Amino acid sequence: MSELALLGGSPLVNRKWPAYNTIGDEEKAEVLDVLESGILSAFHASPGKTFGGGPKVMQLEKEWADHFGVKHAISMNSATSALYAAVTACGIGPGDEVIVNPLTMTATASAALVNGAVPVFADVDPHTMNLDAKSVEENITPRTKAIYAVHLAGLPDDMDPLIALAKKHNLWLLEDNAQAPGAFYKGRYAGTIGDIGVFSLNCHKVIQSGEGGIAVTNDDDLALKLKLVRNHGEKLLHRFGLGGKDNLIGYNYRMTEMEAAVAYHQLRRLDKLNEWSVRLADFLSARIRREFDFLTPPLVPSSSTHVYYFYQMEYDEDKAGLPLDLFTEAVRAEGVPVASRWPMPLYRQTIYRDRSAIGTTGYPFSKPWTESDVSYEEGICPVAEQWEHRSFFIETLVRWPNEEEHMELIVQAIQKVMENRGELLDAQRKSAAELVG
Numbered sequence: 094m095s096e097l098a099l100l101g102g103s104p105l106v107n108r109k110w111p112a113y114n115t116i117g118d119e120e121k122a123e124v125l126d127v128l129e130s131g132i133l134s135a136f137h138a139s140p141g142k143t144f145g146g147g148p149k150v151m152q153l154e155k156e157w158a159d160h161f162g163v164k165h166a167i168s169m170n171s172a173t174s175a176l177y178a179a180v181t182a183c184g185i186g187p188g189d190e191v192i193v194n195p196l197t198m199t200a201t202a203s204a205a206l207v208n209g210a211v212p213v214f215a216d217v218d219p220h221t222m223n224l225d226a227k228s229v230e231e232n233i234t235p236r237t238k239a240i241y242a243v244h245l246a247g248l249p250d251d252m253d254p255l256i257a258l259a260k261k262h263n264l265w266l267l268e269d270n271a272q273a274p275g276a277f278y279k280g281r282y283a284g285t286i287g288d289i290g291v292f293s294l295n296c297h298k299v300i301q302s303g304e305g306g307i308a309v310t311n312d313d314d315l316a317l318k319l320k321l322v323r324n325h326g327e328k329l330l331h332r333f334g335l336g337g338k339d340n341l342i343g344y345n346y347r348m349t350e351m352e353a354a355v356a357y358h359q360l361r362r363l364d365k366l367n368e369w370s371v372r373l374a375d376f377l378s379a380r381i382r383r384e385f386d387f388l389t390p391p392l393v394p395s396s397s398t399h400v401y402y403f404y405q406m407e408y409d410e411d412k413a414g415l416p417l418d419l420f421t422e423a424v425r426a427e428g429v430p431v432a433s434r435w436p437m438p439l440y441r442q443t444i445y446r447d448r449s450a451i452g453t454t455g456y457p458f459s460k461p462w463t464e465s466d467v468s469y470e471e472g473i474c475p476v477a478e479q480w481e482h483r484s485f486f487i488e489t490l491v492r493w494p495n496e497e498e499h500m501e502l503i504v505q506a507i508q509k510v511m512e513n514r515g516e517l518l519d520a521q522r523k524s525a526a527e528l529v530g
């Protein structure tokens with residue numbers, strides 16, 4: 094019998110990994126407080142009431158703005174809502190283009206589409222997955238209105254070249270910072286550098302309130318518009334002295350008092366949780382560098398800090414002598430839950446392939462809605478397309494409450510797979526022959 098768990102041996106790790114649960118007594122007490130108050134949400138449109146939410150929402154927004162050193166923090170019910178609202182607040186609509194990283198999560202590009210604009214995908218850096226400013230520049234047209242930088246995996250984009258492009262071409266610079274809360278770029282918090290930055294508090298983020306998002310900005314006008322989009326753009330706005338400002342469509346993107354109460358205490362834990370991840374990641378990266386020539390740990394440029402929402406590794410299949418999928422499957426069988434591949438570039442989604450996202454008229458991709466003739470063909474972002482073939486990542490193991498000994502288990506599982514790689518390849522050849530035969 095083989096040593097390898099994938100071939101019938103016993104797994105290296107046969108106990109459960111510690112759960113990632115950051116909800117403490119403070120969160121529980123404050124949620125109870127909310128329940129006892131009977132105020133579960135408090136966005137009113139009546140005189141004497143508040144258009145900006147209840148006490149917990151306001152407490153969270155103040156704390157968030159103070160923590161990140163911004164003028165305004167506007168809570169929403171998800172980062173998706175905040176991404177959509179940011180595009181609306183900037184007045185972007187049909188006929189416009191928004192430049193987006195194709196390796197991001199669906200919502201960043203959908204933020205353009207739901208506003209009637211067209212996403213244009215620019216290529217990424219070969220070692221960070223973040224936007225390549227040269228490719229961004231090549232994709233700017235007279236219709237471009239914004240760049241959506243996405244700080245993927247926990248590492249900020251290289252913002253200076255993007256700031257320069259936004260200035261030169263008079264574009265909005267938006268930041269999808271769902272994955273990098275607390276990371277720095279040249280001494281500034283990721284998410285606070287562009288015109289609007291968006292954070293996520295969904296259940297798989299480093300800090301969470303179940304669902305939730307925050308948009309931050311230093312611009313008073315954008316802040317007001319974000320609040321209007323969050324709350325229906327309400328016909329009652331004149332009661333708050335906001336009549337005449339409501340010529341934009343609004344939704345219900347409001348956060349509840351319970352979510353805000355949880356998020357407030359979660360924010361207070363963010364720095365410690367990030368410090369913990371960085372310590373583990375530094376340890377793991379050093380071990381990987383020492384042990385495996387076919388793996389490259391996450392790159393951290395000297396301009397930035399990384400908060401390791403995901404711990405991403407580059408995989409050199411030729412050096413490893415093992416197909417990526419077989420490698421990750423074998424590591425997973427050893428009890429180390431690594432993810433196989435970074436998800437495909439967004440433009441492979443059917444909505445882009447068929448140019449059909451809303452209704453049946455081709456809106457917003459075709460004439461008369463837009464003059465854009467954006468390509469979503471294979472090959473438009475060759476570097477982004479390579480990522481899924483040459484990388485894999487670890488989702489939550491490089492986090493509190495794991496310790497260095499847990500990182501060592503990751504290393505040992507990889508060692509075990511590589512020491513028995515010949516057997517894996519034999520088994521693969523055998524099953525291929527059986528399929529053919």
Ligand SMILES: Cc1ncc(COP(=O)(O)O)c(C=O)c1O
Pocket residue numbers: 171172173174197198200201243269271272293294295305306
């Ligand atoms: C980069 C990025 N953008 C946006 C989102 C959407 O966040 P939410 O689930 O809070 O809407 C996510 C969530 O996974 C994300 O990773």
